Amino acid sequence: MSYPHIHQSKLISTIDLLVRDVLFGDIDISQVSVQLSKLYLPLIENYDPALKYMPTIKAFKKSTKKVMDNPHSQTHRWGYYNTNRFIDYLQTHKNSIVTKDRSLSRKEKNHSKSLETDLRISFKKHSRLLFVRVDLFYLKDTMYLVTIADLRRHLTKLRDFIGNKRTCFEGLVYNAIAIEQGHEHGYHCHVLLIYNGADRWKDTYLGQAVGEKWESITDGLGSYYNCNHPANKRAYEKSGTLGIGMISRHDEQAVENAIRTALYLTDPGKTDRYTDRLDQHLKVKLPKMQAFTRGIVKDKKKKKKHSSLNP
Template identity: 40%
Template sequence: MSINQNPNAILVKIYQICESLLKPNKDKIALQRIQDDLNRYYSLFISQMNADWEYCTPIQKLIEISQSICHSSDYSDEMLWDDNLVNKLAVLYNQEYSPKEHQDKISKSEKKNTQSLENYLTALITSYARLLFVRVDLKYCSDANVSIEQFTQDMNQLRKLVIEKKHCFKHLRGHVWAIEQSSKTGSYHCHLLLIYDGNKKNKGWYAASQVGEKWGEITGNKGCYYNCHDDERIDRFKQLDSLGIGMIHRDHVVQVLNAIKAAKYLTKPDKYDQHPLVKLKGMRTFGHGNINKRITKKPVAKL
């Protein structure tokens, strides 16, 4: 597929331009590469912009500065980036955009999510004697060209089944999800943690496989998945005494701590290159279930 027909691939190119603008000691060769990339991809990017989309800060700042130096918010396919415009863009971008502020904003949000996640899992674990923690990563096949709208539709369909506890989500007691987008390929993926009643389900690999197959159905076979319960991976974590998936017993302190620690990967603050480059306005990229307040909670094992 030509890059001209793949909005995600063009988005990645624009993000790479943002990164190039921030590199120190930009010589004439570096600026020429930026100019070439702008002339090759920027008009394509502008032509595919959507009022319902929300861009990440680096790209949004590039759009704003470009509009200001060109004195127009309307770009034509004939727009030409010359030496003068590229130099102005490079100077203003480094003056007006702060990577640290952007990263701090992401970190603050993820730390808030981490605390919410820890509270949720602690309350859930104290409610059941044993729970089956199942991890599966949902993504798309390498040749799939999936828009943010299609991804959102697929995810909504999946979450509906999760909430209704239908099909492979029967006996589900809790769930956590985190949406990401690769800044290298532009592909969307979802890290999913499913927490089942340990008295009803006890095979993590099989449960994850069922979810992966359901994802394939939802996406019309465009979707694929990674089963985190691979034997080799499980053995490696067991040897390190850090396995945080599979059967987790409430009165087993190490299992509980490992489960919470492993789950925190979904809200890891420093995964800046996985933060969505674009999302629908108001779209959430992280969430978890709610605790049933009718459940009689029992204390978790003390440290």
């Protein structure tokens, strides 16, 4: 019994939510039984020991295995008795889950500090910086085709383009990418690109170009949201929070807005609009895969004339 076309991200995210509801929330045992009936076999069938799973997922797998190791349990599946046993086993993993959550929170705070430091140094080096923010994701109708391995492959190509500083990445001086996993939104990335304001100034075009590059990289599976679209910028400007586009280091308010906007990438308070949960961390990763990367983009070529960089 499995979901038709359930994608890897949705399966893992749903299990994470169930485990947290059992351990930290208020969920009726009958609902736990229903969820176990839907989720147990799909996870067992798709579990990949080569991947790194969050403690919630590992706790689910270990607890269900404990129950189903009994031949009697295999016959009766997820009735009241087996569900109670699952909950009892799950409780033994509570401390490891809490410990991991705290570790992730500390890591995000460190990322925020490092990112802010980088940005303030960048403003000391450049009198003007062009801030571009793009959200990259996958189309809902084809999301079931995308695995965490596909995401890494696509991001590797994107980072190669960034590192080579070609086309829409020319004039780039800094970048940061945060990978997240939403319950319905699946795997997605928040991307910050900062260009030398002396070389680039058409931020709306650049945001669109980066999004179209993502669509090409993903062979049409991906889509994007251009935060630098004029309508978005007008809304931010009206509220006094505009922190994208051209930012002069002499405009203190604009600089602080830009830093605040950039720090959204490492904000642990981001909620999933479908579940109203704070947790959008990756629940599954490939070995050595980093959920947040940042870095200065070094010049590999001689500086071109300004007119050659802008369309």
